[in-house]
């Protein structure tokens with residue numbers, strides 16, 4: 097079978113004699129590519145390129161219209177897939193949750209971001225810490241806003257987590273099958289308070305220093321436990337319980353008084369250890385919400 | 400949903416346990432307001448979450464700009480303020496400590512935490528879930544309100560009614576050096 101040539105065959109028109117190819121190397125490359133893989137040029141068109149990159153990252157349309165696409169928008173998104181694709185209308189009513197759990201999450205997010213930025217300025221040393229705080233209010237651009245965001249988010253988070261706990265109680269949302277998520281919640285409340293307490297020392301101002309001195313003094317009161325155990329009748333020569341309060345206070349402060357050792361301990365707890373722990377608990381809290389069948393609903397206990 | 404045809408166009412096959420029952424127009428029964436009252440999270444949940452974040456960010460930013468965080472004088476171990484107050488969320492504890500150091504600072508708070516964790520295992524009534532202040536839970540709600548009132552009152556006392564040496568003061572007689 098012979099393929100019919102479409103171009104007129106035969107010798108080229110002899111108008112100017114055979115012209116030697118004037119193509120530069122780039123044009124030659126261009127033509128070679130076009131001959132081998134003509135679609136490359138189509139793929140480089142901005143519309144197609146953008147579409148293909150978008151599709152490779154996110155497989156769902158940005159503005160889903162059908163029910164199926166709407167579900168996929170949640171299923172296929174890394175951030176959204178932890179939430180259900182369909183949700184009961186009751187769970188959406190603002191006056192049911194007042195968004196308090198989500199608000200706690202948002203405040204924690206703001207705290208993490210502003211806290212990481214503050215770490216570029218802050219130095220956990222008794223010589224430098226206070227000066228760095230003053231820098232935030234004078235020489236660092238927007239430094240006082242950064243510090244303010246961390247300060248206000250922290251105070252708001254403590255209040256909001258407490259309100260969230262009240263919401264959960266008043267709506268009976270701790271009842272089966274959500275008992276354990278309530279327990280996780282109590283741990284989250286305690287962790288939030290401890291995070292606030294460890295952060296309180298870091299500015300190294302009078303307020304910070306003396307509040308932590310008072311707090312560490314309270315930890316020392318655990319001596320009461322060991323003292324009372326040791327006061328029980330016991331055989332002579334039996335080992336005594338070490339002073340639990342002193343041990344805790346020393347573990348916390350690294351010394352008898354609040355100083356450099358205490359500052360570095362509170363710092364590491366505040367910027368590394370506790371945030372990681374609370375993040376793990378928050379993630380577990382959210383996972384359990386799904387596994388416990390989503391947000392509580394009046395359908396669960398018909399009255 | 401509209402029935403398209405009434406007559407039986409797919410006669411039953413007695414040899415099969417299944418069969419085509421009818422053809423209906425429209426998409427699945429769950430669309431928008433199905434029998435179980437579900438809606439798509441996109442956009443109903445997403446838009447609420449985005450709005451809440453915007454509001455949260457705006458409020459925190461406004462506070463940061465207009466009410467900067469406090470910074471006192473540099474820490475001075477020689478100069479204890481009188482009284483040295485804990486952060487507001489621990490003022491309730493500090494108030495209790497004034498009565499008994501161990502029980503106020505560790506004993507009662509420890510029992511409160513254990514008690515809170517025990518609530519869902521003590522209250523096993525499967526009633527009033529999903530409603531605010533369900534009438535069947537009047538007692539539980541009253542107890543909780545009592546707890547909240549105690550927490551709030553202790554904090555208010557510590558913040559506004561305690562002066563030098565942790566003595567009682569009224570806010571209008573408070574010595575000016577007490578923060």
Ligand code: HEM
Pocket residue numbers: 193195196197198199200201204257258260261264269270274277278279280281282284285288378381385390391392
């Ligand atoms: C860092 C602190 C916390 C975070 C980030 C958090 C986050 C959340 C979120 C996002 C929800 C979804 C419903 C909503 O927004 O209300 C939720 C529900 C829930 N939370 Fe928390 N929470 C925290 C602390 C607590 C505390 C202190 C408790 C109780 C002691 C608690 C117990 C629960 C329970 C039982 C649910 C399920 C409620 C329901 O099904 O109606 N959480 N939490």
